[in-house]
Amino acid sequence: MSWLDIGALEDIPLRGARIVKTTLGCVAVFRTSEAEVFATSDRCPHKGGPLSEGIVHGKSVTCPLHNWVFSLETGTAQGADEGQIDTFETKVEAGRILLDAARLTKQAAA
Amino acid sequence: MKQKLIVIGAGMASGRALEHLLDTAPDAYDVTLFNAEPRGNYNRLMLSPVLSGEKTYEEIVTHDADWYEARGVTCRFGEKILKIDRERKVVISENGETPYDKLVLGMGSNPFIIPLPGHDLEGVIAYRDLEDTNRMIELGAKPGARAVVIGGGLLGLEAAAGLKARGVDVTVVHIMGHLMERQLDEAAGYLLRKALVDRGITVMCSANSKEIVGENGHVKALMLDDGTELPCDLLVMAVGIRPAIALGKDNGLAVGRGIHVDDQMITSDPDILALGECVEHDGAIFGLVAPLYDQAKVVAKTLLGEPAKFVNKEVSTKLKVTGCDLFSAGDFAEGETREDIVFRDPSRGVYKRLVIEDNKIVGAVMYGDTADGTWFYNLIKDGEDISEMRETLIFGPAYQGGAASDPLAAVAALPADAEICGCNGICKGQIVTAIEGGAHTLEDVRAQTKASGSCGTCTGLVEQVLAVTLGDEFVMPTSKSICGCTDLTHEDVRRLIKSSELQSQPAVWQELGWSTPNGCHVCRPAINYYLLADWPLEYQDDPQSRFVNERNHANIQKDGTYSVVPRMWGGITTPAELRAIADAADKYNVPTVKVTGGQRIDLLGVRKEDLPAMWYDLNQAGMVSGHAYSKGLRTVKTCVGSDHCRFGTQDSTGLGIKLEKLLWGSWTPHKVKLGVSGCPRNCAESTCKDVGIICVDSGYEVSVAGAAGMDLKETEALAKVATEQEAIDVTTAYIQIYRENAKYLDRGYKWVAKVGLDWVKAQVVDDLDNRKALIERFELSQTIYRKDPWAAHAAPEEAPKFAPLADLTLEAAE
Ligand code: SRM
Ligand SMILES: Cc1cc2nc3c(=O)[nH]c(=O)nc-3n(C[C@H](O)[C@H](O)[C@H](O)COP(=O)(O)OP(=O)(O)OC[C@H]3O[C@@H](n4cnc5c(N)ncnc54)[C@H](O)[C@@H]3O)c2cc1C
Ligand code: SF4
Ligand code: FES
Numbered sequence: 019m020s021w022l023d024i025g026a027l028e029d030i031p032l033r034g035a036r037i038v039k040t041t042l043g044c045v046a047v048f049r050t051s052e053a054e055v056f057a058t059s060d061r062c063p064h065k066g067g068p069l070s071e072g073i074v075h076g077k078s079v080t081c082p083l084h085n086w087v088f089s090l091e092t093g094t095a096q097g098a099d100e101g102q103i104d105t106f107e108t109k110v111e112a113g114r115i116l117l118d119a120a121r122l123t124k125q126a127a128a
Numbered sequence: 129m130k131q132k133l134i135v136i137g138a139g140m141a142s143g144r145a146l147e148h149l150l151d152t153a154p155d156a157y158d159v160t161l162f163n164a165e166p167r168g169n170y171n172r173l174m175l176s177p178v179l180s181g182e183k184t185y186e187e188i189v190t191h192d193a194d195w196y197e198a199r200g201v202t203c204r205f206g207e208k209i210l211k212i213d214r215e216r217k218v219v220i221s222e223n224g225e226t227p228y229d230k231l232v233l234g235m236g237s238n239p240f241i242i243p244l245p246g247h248d249l250e251g252v253i254a255y256r257d258l259e260d261t262n263r264m265i266e267l268g269a270k271p272g273a274r275a276v277v278i279g280g281g282l283l284g285l286e287a288a289a290g291l292k293a294r295g296v297d298v299t300v301v302h303i304m305g306h307l308m309e310r311q312l313d314e315a316a317g318y319l320l321r322k323a324l325v326d327r328g329i330t331v332m333c334s335a336n337s338k339e340i341v342g343e344n345g346h347v348k349a350l351m352l353d354d355g356t357e358l359p360c361d362l363l364v365m366a367v368g369i370r371p372a373i374a375l376g377k378d379n380g381l382a383v384g385r386g387i388h389v390d391d392q393m394i395t396s397d398p399d400i401l402a403l404g405e406c407v408e409h410d411g412a413i414f415g416l417v418a419p420l421y422d423q424a425k426v427v428a429k430t431l432l433g434e435p436a437k438f439v440n441k442e443v444s445t446k447l448k449v450t451g452c453d454l455f456s457a458g459d460f461a462e463g464e465t466r467e468d469i470v471f472r473d474p475s476r477g478v479y480k481r482l483v484i485e486d487n488k489i490v491g492a493v494m495y496g497d498t499a500d501g502t503w504f505y506n507l508i509k510d511g512e513d514i515s516e517m518r519e520t521l522i523f524g525p526a527y528q529g530g531a532a533s534d535p536l537a538a539v540a541a542l543p544a545d546a547e548i549c550g551c552n553g554i555c556k557g558q559i560v561t562a563i564e565g566g567a568h569t570l571e572d573v574r575a576q577t578k579a580s581g582s583c584g585t586c587t588g589l590v591e592q593v594l595a596v597t598l599g600d601e602f603v604m605p606t607s608k609s610i611c612g613c614t615d616l617t618h619e620d621v622r623r624l625i626k627s628s629e630l631q632s633q634p635a636v637w638q639e640l641g642w643s644t645p646n647g648c649h650v651c652r653p654a655i656n657y658y659l660l661a662d663w664p665l666e667y668q669d670d671p672q673s674r675f676v677n678e679r680n681h682a683n684i685q686k687d688g689t690y691s692v693v694p695r696m697w698g699g700i701t702t703p704a705e706l707r708a709i710a711d712a713a714d715k716y717n718v719p720t721v722k723v724t725g726g727q728r729i730d731l732l733g734v735r736k737e738d739l740p741a742m743w744y745d746l747n748q749a750g751m752v753s754g755h756a757y758s759k760g761l762r763t764v765k766t767c768v769g770s771d772h773c774r775f776g777t778q779d780s781t782g783l784g785i786k787l788e789k790l791l792w793g794s795w796t797p798h799k800v801k802l803g804v805s806g807c808p809r810n811c812a813e814s815t816c817k818d819v820g821i822i823c824v825d826s827g828y829e830v831s832v833a834g835a836a837g838m839d840l841k842e843t844e845a846l847a848k849v850a851t852e853q854e855a856i857d858v859t860t861a862y863i864q865i866y867r868e869n870a871k872y873l874d875r876g877y878k879w880v881a882k883v884g885l886d887w888v889k890a891q892v893v894d895d896l897d898n899r900k901a902l903i904e905r906f907e908l909s910q911t912i913y914r915k916d917p918w919a920a921h922a923a924p925e926e927a928p929k930f931a932p933l934a935d936l937t938l939e940a941a942e
Contacts, residue, residue: 024934024936029933031671032672034672036929036933037932038932038933038935038936039934039935040936040937041937051313051314052304052305052306053310065686066687067688068684071676071680071684073648073649073653073674075644075648075649075652076468076648078648080648080649082675083684083686091466119936123936
């Protein structure tokens with residue numbers, strides 16, 4: 019694990035998301051309840067919709083382009099749709115969001 | 129000779145440790161107990177019942193003078209330890225030095241005081257000890273006393289409830305969106321808030337304190353950052369605690385957030401042990417007593433040289449406010465692969481939620497009925513596999529089975545004079561009489577009584593009266609629910625939001641029995657709309673319940689860029705506006721500039737990060753958002769009219785501009801487009817719009833319910849009026865009645881087909897009082913919503929929200 023402080027919890031609206039730019043593309047960081055945060059790849063496997071712009075409900079997000087729904091925990095598409103997005107470990111400590119950037123910065127370091 | 133043991137702090141944890149130690153080995157140590165408070169051990173948890181008057185201080189003392197004497201404990205109460213000299217093994221207080229062989233630290237924690245301006249004024253207190261409690265009790269003796277409590281957590285709410293019980297006028301100021309957010313989810317937080325408000329406590333959530341205002345050195349009021357002033361005679365800060373580590377840190381013990389201890393509760397000095405809220409064990413710090421009691425056992429054993437190991441366990445929380453039954457245990461935060469089981473019984477105000485992971489319960493919240501709390505807590509603690517009982521789990525150990533609350537029972541209980549159909553003033557009794565007289569179908573009832581024959585929103589109720597009266601003879605038609613989160617239809621929900629005065633999303637989820645914690649992408653936008661349309665002043669619009677376009681105030685494109693359409697009132701523009709649009713297109717590298725079908729200009733392919741700056745530039749040129757993205761007022765198309773056209777009968781351009789300036793910014797069930805043509809040649813294509821106005825010599829023909837999208841439909845005549853003002857009034861009233869009654873995502877023509885144009889006419893054309901009332905309600909809503917969202921989001925403090933939260937590509941480069 020390589021925890022990186024990416025911002026304050028309040029920077030993400032409740033049931034909203036913000037993106038983090040990485041060398042591997044954008045990562046969407048979601049806040050599902052007062053102190054619960056998830057991170058996934060921002061790209062919908064269907065036609066590339068920006069998942070960070072979707073409606074966040076329960077622990078899922080709905081893609082803004084054609085309404086595919088993804089679990090934020092497993093990254094798996096729900097219902098009849100088939101697809102998978104990458105997920106990244108996060109944690110919240112003292113109001114700050116930490117993202118496990120091990121996989122995200124590896125390439126840049128190499 | 130006996131070993132000398134010194135204990136610093138006569139608290140909940142150290143008191144328990146002394147009991148264990150002295151019960152097992154009364155003669156092992158010569159004990160001296162120091163306490164900064166001028167008294168010995170009492171049950172700190174029970175300060176809340178003392179505050180509320182349910183108990184006295186004497187009843188909560190755990191160890192009295194006899195207890196210490198019988199066990200030979202030397203008490204040095206009211207004496208604070210200032211320093212420890214570990215070299216010489218002595219503790220130092222104001223009265224001098226005392227030597228030890230073994231030392232136990234149990235200093236607890238210090239309440240955190242937010243360093244707001246004025247925090248040191250007289251009358252600003254925390255809630256930690258008997259002194260604080262007595263200050264609050266004294267306040268209660270003063271008639272008309274007012275208090276503000278900052279912090280809507282466990283302590284703050286117990287303080288508030290206690291103060292209220294003492295007759296004090298209390299306001300709770302909480303920074304988060306719901307109460308006790310660390311233990312409760314929104315739904316339970318909502319129920320708790322409702323219970324506190326019901327007992328007369330004012331609760332302000334999402335409220336940020338700015339300054340404590342004083343007078344002659346004493347607190348006078350709390351000022352919030354929105355300028356609200358809350359006058360008070362006492363201000364209680366209950367915003368959190370910090371482990372009391374100073375003694376450890378200053379004397380060179382290893383500390384983190386708390387004083388570091390190992391599994392035997394030994395600090396970095398082998399002769400010093402520590403326990404309670406002042407310690408940090410394996411990264412964890414503590415705020416509830418259950419784990420502290422386990423630590424106390426370990427401390428006693430370690431002191432006696434017996435093997436023991438502290439293991440941190442899950443904790444559960446209860447709020448000690450009589451009448452507010454809540455329970456929370458385990459973990460709702462982070463974690464992999466979790467699912468929820470939710471149960472709600474709105475009629476009893478019950479809410480239960482379990483969080484499941486790998487067939488185990490990891491968290492439980494319940495409100496209203498907490499009888500099964502301990503059972504769930506044990507399942508969590510023991511990590512029990514629940515796959516076998518999953519279906520009935522939420523009903524608790526009694527497996528009562530799923531006796532779901534019965535909506536028909538509520539209807540059956542209504543008295544005969546309860547009004548069912550508001551439009552026609554029909555009561556339950558009249559409907560029952562009709563049914564008993566032979567009207568056995570909805571249509572029959574409608575024909576005989578007119579009930580549900582108008583706006584139709586009471587159809588479900590009438591059917592329920594049929595079902596209750598006829599029993600099995602009546603088969604309820606299955607109506608379509610909004611989505612999988614509820615069995616209710618849009619019409620039911622709209623009716624219930626109004627009749628039960630539901631003014632927030634958690635209120636809707638709880639009172640209407642939603643099966644998910646906070647809805648889904650289908651119901652949330654609808655509920656958000658219904659709430660803001662029915663309660664414009666009370667409800668706060670929730671951008672996170674809106675489709676991306678309405679959140680980013682631009683249309684998302686298939687490649688994730690956006691299109692920006694400024695308003696051109698009635699299709700009229702100026703060279704200066706066109707220049708500003710051209711400048712913006714150049715400055716932000718807009719790939720496509722297009723004239724839309726709605727008489728304005730679309731800038732397509734804008735990057736999200738550029739939106740605020742572009743809006744700012746367009747605002748500077750006097751332009752506002754065209755809402756080309758909203759379920760709201762889109763465009764008002766006009767033709768040139770009497771100003772220029774040889775056939776024009778009235779100023780159609782002017783009327784179009786007036787209408788657009790009046791209606792813009794309003795949210796509607798689906799988009800609303802208008803057209804105003806200067807004569808029946810209809811160059812503005814008014815007859816296929818949601819509202820179309822055709823000007824004629826003698827006045828204005830207002831028609832509604834047209835469309836030219838997926839369905840092609842000509843408008844239907846609503847009214848012919850003589851003056852421009854009447855045309856504006858009829859249009860406004862029509863839009864408001866559509867806003868108040870239509871199902872979300874029903875375009876005007878679909879809604880009119882359901883309720884019938886005749887009903888609409890009766891409401892907005894014939895009934896002048898009603899027309900006026902509709903216009904007034906529209907105007908009231910517009911005082912909130914007739915604002916340019918671009919200006920709001922281009923503001924310097926808002927604009928950064930459109931940029932990435934962090935850029936790790938830069939990080940890597942550095
Ligand atoms: C830009 C524009 C096309 C153009 O280049 O002219 C346009 C573009 C879109 N229209 Fe339209 N409509 C545009 C005028 C129209 C018109 C003509 C008019 O208003 O006179 C119609 C037919 C009239 C009507 O609404 O009845 C029209 C009927 C639709 C419909 C079908 C609505 C229906 O109830 O059947 C949709 C789909 C929807 O809203 O659900 C739609 C949806 C869309 C969306 C928003 C699709 C979407 O959800 O992303 C398009 C956005 C494209 C983009 O990326 O910006 N657009 N659309 C026009 C913008 C007008 C404006 O200035 O605001
Ligand atoms: C009003 C209230 C209600 C609560 N309700 C609950 C509840 O319902 N459930 C629950 O689990 N928990 C509850 N708690 C929390 C619980 O009381 C604490 O977790 C517990 O008291 C901590 O025990 P402790 O021994 O670590 O510290 P404390 O009980 O705080 O004892 C520490 C003692 O050390 C003394 N001291 C500090 N420094 C020095 C020094 N240098 N020299 C001498 N003495 C010193 C202090 O004066 C204090 O008396 C509540 C707390 C409060 C204030
Ligand atoms: S007609 Fe279809 S493709 Fe063209 S703008 Fe409208 S929605 Fe898009
Ligand atoms: S791009 Fe996400 S659903 Fe189509």
